[in-house]
Every structure is written in structure tokens, then in C-alpha cells.
Amino acid sequence: MKAVSGTQMRFLDQRTIREGGIPGERLMRVAGALAAGAVMEYRAALLKSDIPAGNVLILAGKGNNAGDAFVVASMLANTDCQIFLHCAVPESELSGDALTMFKALPDKIKPRISYSLTEDDLHLPYGLIVDGLLGTGFQGELHEPIRSWCRRVNGSGHPVVSLDIPSGLNADTGEADPDAVVADITFTMGQPKTGMLTPAGARHCGRLRVLDIGIPRKYVDELKDTVECTTEADVKAWLRREPFDIHKNTRGHLLVIGGCSQYSGAALLAGEAALRTGAGLVTCALPASAPVYSSPPKALMVRRVPDSGSGFFTRESCETLHSLLAKSSAVVLGPGMGTEESSLPVLSLVLGTELPVLVDADGLNLLAAHPEWTDGIRARVVLTPHPGEMKRLAGTFSIDGTLSRMEQARALARKLNAVVVLKGNRTVVADPGGDAAVNLSGCPALATAGTGDLLSGMAGAMLADGSLSLYEAARCAVFLHGWMAEIASPAGSRGWIADDFPAYIGTAIRKVTVNG
Structure with missing residues (x-):
């Protein structure tokens, strides 16, 4: 399997939408559904190891990564775990597919949506934190309130799952903001990202799973300047x-x-x-x-x-x-x-x-x-x-x-x-x-x-x-x-x-x- 840059991954997404005839909303629903399943599998492994993993705290930003987080929240709402959703921006700042997924959140979650994240919030008995704040488009430095949220996540002591990429990690270079999320496991969409292969990228991603969201193989094969990786899909073949x-x-x-x-x-x-x-x-x-x-x-x-x-x-x-x-x-x-x-x-x-x-x-x-x-x-x-x-x-x-x-x-x-x-x-x-x-x-x-x-x-x-x-x-x-x-x-x-x-x-x- 090939690792690609964040720019290349966005190109693959757009090409799949444009030439593959798969609407962006459907691609996001697939990504979110696969991530939800992966989160539940990881949660089950934690429970089997006697690690408390009852409640799930989901953090969402404003871009496509937030859309994935909203789909995860919707899917987990129908399970035995209690979901708490914290959004870094109000609904008025959401747009596109992310807004669509926010509006599709089930009624049972909406009363528990918060637009802030305090130290007291993280003292609740969460089993798992899901990081959906920032995606592969991140470059430069974290800004408030995201920086404070990431810092609180890292200091919480709870297991952390990142969706696609840990917030604050550059998908292209592997450079990480000092307060970038340090995940226990990262579920990345489509292809691994080259920034995840650097020492800093590995430290922030933790364990790494690649979720096949349906990007046509021929699109990936045509890319240049990629890095070959060994994943479950390779070994299965x-x-x-x-x-x-x-x-x-x-x-x-x-x-x-x-x-x-x-x-x-x-x-x-x-x-x-x-x-x-x-x-x-x-x-x-x-x-x-x-x-x-x-x-x-x-x-x-x-x-x-x-x-x-x-x-x-x-x-x-x-x-x-x-x-x-x-x-x-x-x-x-x-x-x-x-x-x-x-x-x-x-x-x-x-x-x-x-x-x-x-x-x-x-x-x-x-x-x-x-x-x-x-x-x-x-x-x-x-x-x-x-x-x-x-x-x-x-x-x-x-x-x-x-x-x-x-x-x-x-x-x-x-x-x-x-x-x-x-x-x-x-x-x-x-x-x-x-x-x-x-x-x-x-x-x-x-x-x-x-x-x-x-x-x-x-x-x-x-x-x-x-x-x-x-x-x-x-x-x-x-x-x-x-x-x-x-x-x-x-x-x-x-x-x-x-x-x-x-x-x-x-x-x-x-x-x-x-x-x-």
C-alpha cells in the first residue's frame, strides 16, 4: 500500500468524487461508518483488557474531519456506550458535507452537545476520547481554542483515538505542533499519510490502521512520489x-x-x-x-x-x-x-x-x-x-x-x-x-x-x-x-x-x- 501526502489524498478524494461518481457525502458516510466500527472494536479490546471504556467523548472541529466525527457520533449513538459531543465551532461555522452530517445527528445526542471543553469535562469517567478536530489540511501552528483542547486531551490520561490524523500533525512533513494530539491509535482514511512515517508522526499516531473507503486502486497507482508501506491488506494478499x-x-x-x-x-x-x-x-x-x-x-x-x-x-x-x-x-x-x-x-x-x-x-x-x-x-x-x-x-x-x-x-x-x-x-x-x-x-x-x-x-x-x-x-x-x-x-x-x-x-x- 502506498503512503501519500495530504495534498495527494485530497486529490484522490476529489477524483473519486468527480470521476468515480461517488458523492462526497457518501464518501464521508463510508469513512465515518468504518471509523465507528474501528472505534468499537478498539473499545472492545480495551474492555477485554479490563480498561474502563464505557463513555465516549467525541471532539469535532469544522472541516471534513469534523464530518467524520459527526458520523461516528451518529453510529455510536445506537450502541451501549454513552456519547458526549464537543464542537469547537458553532453550527453557523460549519459548511458542506460536515454541516450535512451535523444536521443528521440523532436527537438523543443533541442535548449533550457542548461548544467548550474544560478541565472538569475531562474529569468525567470517559473510557475513550475521539479526536476529530483537525485533518490532513493542517499546517503551521495550532490556534485557540483547538490548542487548549489538544493540551487537555494529552493531559487527560484517557485512551485517545484520532480520526484520519492526530490534530496538529502535518500530513506531508510529519512536523507536529508542541501541543498536537498524542493518540493511542489512529484510524486513517484511504491511504497512510507520509507525515505519519516520520519519528514525530509515529509518536503522535500511536498504533495505525488504514480504513479502505473505496478510493479506486488505479488512481493511487498513478501517483508519483509515494512511499510503499506494509499493511493488513498487503499481508492478506x-x-x-x-x-x-x-x-x-x-x-x-x-x-x-x-x-x-x-x-x-x-x-x-x-x-x-x-x-x-x-x-x-x-x-x-x-x-x-x-x-x-x-x-x-x-x-x-x-x-x-x-x-x-x-x-x-x-x-x-x-x-x-x-x-x-x-x-x-x-x-x-x-x-x-x-x-x-x-x-x-x-x-x-x-x-x-x-x-x-x-x-x-x-x-x-x-x-x-x-x-x-x-x-x-x-x-x-x-x-x-x-x-x-x-x-x-x-x-x-x-x-x-x-x-x-x-x-x-x-x-x-x-x-x-x-x-x-x-x-x-x-x-x-x-x-x-x-x-x-x-x-x-x-x-x-x-x-x-x-x-x-x-x-x-x-x-x-x-x-x-x-x-x-x-x-x-x-x-x-x-x-x-x-x-x-x-x-x-x-x-x-x-x-x-x-x-x-x-x-x-x-x-x-x-x-x-x-x-x-
């Missing part, structure tokens, strides 16, 4: 119906090579994630002398590999690993492996195969410290650095660290002829041909040790399956990894550890496709 007669061998056999005397759990996390993502068979190869302090899933095959008594992979490990590689469809190399130079023969062995190989964690650190080993690469490689690992790789392979995250990922992908997954807020996936995409799933609950190992296992399962290209498999796994965390933790981020998340992988897949 990749996760096709599985044959009913599928069996474990057709799903692929993933080999995870990792762990050492210090970090044996990382490889086991990757292995469990791979099984739950759909790998038919997963073998975790661990150094024989590395202690294991946890019980791996019973379905996970654990092989203890000779290590010369060191607790790290050594040249002695290669014979056993060679036999395991011969039975494997794909490899994950690096989780918890350590950076001992004794492990370099294993790195060389794996990169010299013709299998799909995902290199993560200490495998990346070894590669950064010994770039000469890249000369013998025959494998089809996926690299998954976090920002610290990327900094080391950039230094080794002469990549300008001042480039944007997307350009750094592209540069490394070209340099090493590999797919690169540059992890972080809005993870970037790039391939050697220059294609790159920004992932739109995920939340701060992933900011804890071991979640990168889960991603390695999930991507490894996709590689072992073999039905997608390396680039598609990486994008698919990255999205599902973020989706998994959002489902597990609909609000907040504390209290979660990596061990908690694998149980949600299946749910994440089924939310995208019932056939996965």
Missing part, C-alpha cells in the same frame, strides 16, 4: 488459502542455529515462534555445553552440537551442522550465538549454502567484525539489524549514517545483495533491487528483550515455507510480528515479556486471513 492436504513436510523445515553459554533462550524463542507461524518442522541447534534453563515446546526438536566444551559454536560444530543443513528448507543464524571468533567457521558454512538464510543478532555482529566472510556468500540472505547493529554494519560497509533509515536499508541491501529488515519504530524492509517498504504494525510492548528473536523465527518460518519471495516473506513476518503485539496488548506496554507473545501469533494470522 500474500497469505493465501492453504491446500487442505498440506502436511508438515510441505510447510518446510527450519533450522535455528543459535544460543551459547550466556544466551541459550534466544534460539528457543525463535524456534517456538517459527512453529507457531506455521513451519512444519523446526530444529534448534545449540552448543552442547550451553546450559538450557527453560523447557522448550515439546514440538521443537533440539539438537546439541559439539562445541569443544566451550559453550560456543566452534569448527567442531560444523560436521553436525552440515548434516542438519542438508535436511533444512531455511536457516536462522545468530540469536544468542555470541561473538566468539571460534564461531566464524559456522558463519562461513551457513552463508556458503544455497538455502534462504536469515542472519540476526550476533550473526550480524560477527559479519560486521569480519566483512571478508561476505565474499563467499551463496545463500539467499535476509539481514535483520536493530539500530545498534545497523550502525556497526554501516561503519563496516561504508554506508552514510546520516541517510534516512530507508536509504540506509537500501544501501546495505545493495551492498550485500540481501533483503534488509531495519528494525525499530516503523521497521523498514528493503531488497537489493531498490524496493523498500515501511511497516505500519507494532507497539511499544515489543520494546523488551527477546522480541527480535521472535521476529527471526517468524520470518524463518515464512522462508522455510518457500511460497513467497524473500522480500515478501520478510514484510509479511514483520507485519504479523507487530500485529501479534497489538493484539496481545491493546493499550500500554508494561508487563509483557517476549515469552508471552508466541501464543498470539495464530490469532494475528487469523485476523488477517481465516484461511492462514
Whole structure:
């Protein structure tokens, strides 16, 4: 899916109205109805997590964003939640479709419409605030009373949903007014906006959902200067119906090579994630002398590999690993492996195969410290650095660290002829041909040790399956990894550890496709 500027989105809206024959009023009703459904789904997730979400406070400005808010208010009026609508302008200042939607508000809401927002208003037991104050046309600075309203929303402590874009965020540049709304989740209409992909944009949008309001695909495809993103719609197209007669061998056999005397759990996390993502068979190869302090899933095959008594992979490990590689469809190399130079023969062995190989964690650190080993690469490689690992790789392979995250990922992908997954807020996936995409799933609950190992296992399962290209498999796994965390933790981020998340992988897949 393409991210577009605010100007481009308004052009798409107008073209859909003018050439597609869809009246603006109908487009607004569709957008508002989809947003209302999304708000109710989010509210249900909050309630399921024991977060009070009974009453809903809706804030509306004067433009099309206000029109969306009025439709949301009308739709939610017929649910079990109590609606309070606060308008920043009187009816006399509304016009066009926004005025039409205001006039269509049900009678049960009209007695509760207010034209001010005080601190006392926000002390009421609202479960949710819906921000419909300003839309994609915002530029420059916030003005009163909107500035004060945004400031009060940010200080309220209530969960906040923004319609289309957080008020005070520039849809084109990602620049945010100091008092711009900081949302917990944003439901954006039609296409993601380029301003949402910047660091400030991501901080203000929170979780991000794209609502398909019916903009014809061909209109979007004709636009230039867009940014490719990975969304639920992309993943749904990749996760096709599985044959009913599928069996474990057709799903692929993933080999995870990792762990050492210090970090044996990382490889086991990757292995469990791979099984739950759909790998038919997963073998975790661990150094024989590395202690294991946890019980791996019973379905996970654990092989203890000779290590010369060191607790790290050594040249002695290669014979056993060679036999395991011969039975494997794909490899994950690096989780918890350590950076001992004794492990370099294993790195060389794996990169010299013709299998799909995902290199993560200490495998990346070894590669950064010994770039000469890249000369013998025959494998089809996926690299998954976090920002610290990327900094080391950039230094080794002469990549300008001042480039944007997307350009750094592209540069490394070209340099090493590999797919690169540059992890972080809005993870970037790039391939050697220059294609790159920004992932739109995920939340701060992933900011804890071991979640990168889960991603390695999930991507490894996709590689072992073999039905997608390396680039598609990486994008698919990255999205599902973020989706998994959002489902597990609909609000907040504390209290979660990596061990908690694998149980949600299946749910994440089924939310995208019932056939996965």
C-alpha cells in the first residue's frame, strides 16, 4: 500500500468524487461508518483488557474531519456506550458535507452537545476520547481554542483515538505542533499519510490502521512520489488459502542455529515462534555445553552440537551442522550465538549454502567484525539489524549514517545483495533491487528483550515455507510480528515479556486471513 501526502489524498478524494461518481457525502458516510466500527472494536479490546471504556467523548472541529466525527457520533449513538459531543465551532461555522452530517445527528445526542471543553469535562469517567478536530489540511501552528483542547486531551490520561490524523500533525512533513494530539491509535482514511512515517508522526499516531473507503486502486497507482508501506491488506494478499492436504513436510523445515553459554533462550524463542507461524518442522541447534534453563515446546526438536566444551559454536560444530543443513528448507543464524571468533567457521558454512538464510543478532555482529566472510556468500540472505547493529554494519560497509533509515536499508541491501529488515519504530524492509517498504504494525510492548528473536523465527518460518519471495516473506513476518503485539496488548506496554507473545501469533494470522 502506498503512503501519500495530504495534498495527494485530497486529490484522490476529489477524483473519486468527480470521476468515480461517488458523492462526497457518501464518501464521508463510508469513512465515518468504518471509523465507528474501528472505534468499537478498539473499545472492545480495551474492555477485554479490563480498561474502563464505557463513555465516549467525541471532539469535532469544522472541516471534513469534523464530518467524520459527526458520523461516528451518529453510529455510536445506537450502541451501549454513552456519547458526549464537543464542537469547537458553532453550527453557523460549519459548511458542506460536515454541516450535512451535523444536521443528521440523532436527537438523543443533541442535548449533550457542548461548544467548550474544560478541565472538569475531562474529569468525567470517559473510557475513550475521539479526536476529530483537525485533518490532513493542517499546517503551521495550532490556534485557540483547538490548542487548549489538544493540551487537555494529552493531559487527560484517557485512551485517545484520532480520526484520519492526530490534530496538529502535518500530513506531508510529519512536523507536529508542541501541543498536537498524542493518540493511542489512529484510524486513517484511504491511504497512510507520509507525515505519519516520520519519528514525530509515529509518536503522535500511536498504533495505525488504514480504513479502505473505496478510493479506486488505479488512481493511487498513478501517483508519483509515494512511499510503499506494509499493511493488513498487503499481508492478506500474500497469505493465501492453504491446500487442505498440506502436511508438515510441505510447510518446510527450519533450522535455528543459535544460543551459547550466556544466551541459550534466544534460539528457543525463535524456534517456538517459527512453529507457531506455521513451519512444519523446526530444529534448534545449540552448543552442547550451553546450559538450557527453560523447557522448550515439546514440538521443537533440539539438537546439541559439539562445541569443544566451550559453550560456543566452534569448527567442531560444523560436521553436525552440515548434516542438519542438508535436511533444512531455511536457516536462522545468530540469536544468542555470541561473538566468539571460534564461531566464524559456522558463519562461513551457513552463508556458503544455497538455502534462504536469515542472519540476526550476533550473526550480524560477527559479519560486521569480519566483512571478508561476505565474499563467499551463496545463500539467499535476509539481514535483520536493530539500530545498534545497523550502525556497526554501516561503519563496516561504508554506508552514510546520516541517510534516512530507508536509504540506509537500501544501501546495505545493495551492498550485500540481501533483503534488509531495519528494525525499530516503523521497521523498514528493503531488497537489493531498490524496493523498500515501511511497516505500519507494532507497539511499544515489543520494546523488551527477546522480541527480535521472535521476529527471526517468524520470518524463518515464512522462508522455510518457500511460497513467497524473500522480500515478501520478510514484510509479511514483520507485519504479523507487530500485529501479534497489538493484539496481545491493546493499550500500554508494561508487563509483557517476549515469552508471552508466541501464543498470539495464530490469532494475528487469523485476523488477517481465516484461511492462514
